[in-house]
Amino acid sequence: MNFEEYQHRIEQFLKNEIELYGDELVLPRDAVQALFDVHESQADWQSIGDLAQFHSAIKDCLKCPLGGNRIKFVFGSGNPAAEIMLIGEAPGADEDRQGLPFVGKAGQLLDKILAAIQLDRNEVYIGNIIKCRPPQNRDPLPQEIEACLPYLHKQIELVDPTIILCLGRIAAQTLLRTTESLGRLRSKVHDYFGRKLIVTYHPAALLRYPQYKRDTWEDVQLLQRIYIESKK
Ligand code: SF4
Numbered sequence: 001m002n003f004e005e006y007q008h009r010i011e012q013f014l015k016n017e018i019e020l021y022g023d024e025l026v027l028p029r030d031a032v033q034a035l036f037d038v039h040e041s042q043a044d045w046q047s048i049g050d051l052a053q054f055h056s057a058i059k060d061c062l063k064c065p066l067g068g069n070r071i072k073f074v075f076g077s078g079n080p081a082a083e084i085m086l087i088g089e090a091p092g093a094d095e096d097r098q099g100l101p102f103v104g105k106a107g108q109l110l111d112k113i114l115a116a117i118q119l120d121r122n123e124v125y126i127g128n129i130i131k132c133r134p135p136q137n138r139d140p141l142p143q144e145i146e147a148c149l150p151y152l153h154k155q156i157e158l159v160d161p162t163i164i165l166c167l168g169r170i171a172a173q174t175l176l177r178t179t180e181s182l183g184r185l186r187s188k189v190h191d192y193f194g195r196k197l198i199v200t201y202h203p204a205a206l207l208r209y210p211q212y213k214r215d216t217w218e219d220v221q222l223l224q225r226i227y228i229e230s231k232k
Helices: 003-021 029-046 051-058 093-098 105-116 142-159 169-176 203-208 210-230
Strands: 084-088 125-128 163-167 190-192 195-200
Touching: 029 051, 051 142, 084 142, 084 169, 105 203, 105 210, 125 142, 142 169, 163 169, 163 210, 169 190, 169 195, 195 210, 203 210
Parallel strands: 084 125, 084 163, 163 195
Antiparallel strands: 190 195
8 A cells, every 4th residue: 555545544534433433533453453563564674775675575475365375476577777667467377386477478478579679578677566376367356456566666666667568457557546448548658656657458368369469569669669768
């Protein structure tokens, strides 16, 4: 959860308290403990200034139930000072086995997409919205995303990319905090806290629906254009 979300939740909580109890503040014991736990666990890693150390600090995370079922934690990989950061949804079976993002068939397609615009995965940084595999590759649940998202925010802060490419609906809707369809979010440049963010289809979706390849090609050409412009 980022600062704005905490602020919103606290405001909602206080409004409810005022409606229910007037001036008296009633806090359930476990809610207070949870607040301390979140604060303490975040305090452990929030001051870390290096991706490798951050990886070590969170690799045993069990903040949501997905942690108990994973084979491997999938932190992210690539150039730790990349100008372009790619963000997908969640590890699949191959990624869970290898502990790396985008290593299955979807990953091979992603490599081809990057090669088409003269990039390879060692130049970019690749991560996911969540770091442990959901069962049967289902969509991550909102509470799983909420638990994991602070880690991605920290990774973005550490890599400090100029451009973010969201791969798929979940990544785009999560970062842009919207329920708009991927079709409406793609083919434009969004602002993400001062970084440029663009949206395209997830490579796994392209394997199922090859008709989206043309749109994806347009999106990565847009990525290439703004990348070239950013270097001028
Ligand atoms: S998905 Fe994220 S929050 Fe959940 S256990 Fe894995 S690393 Fe932790």
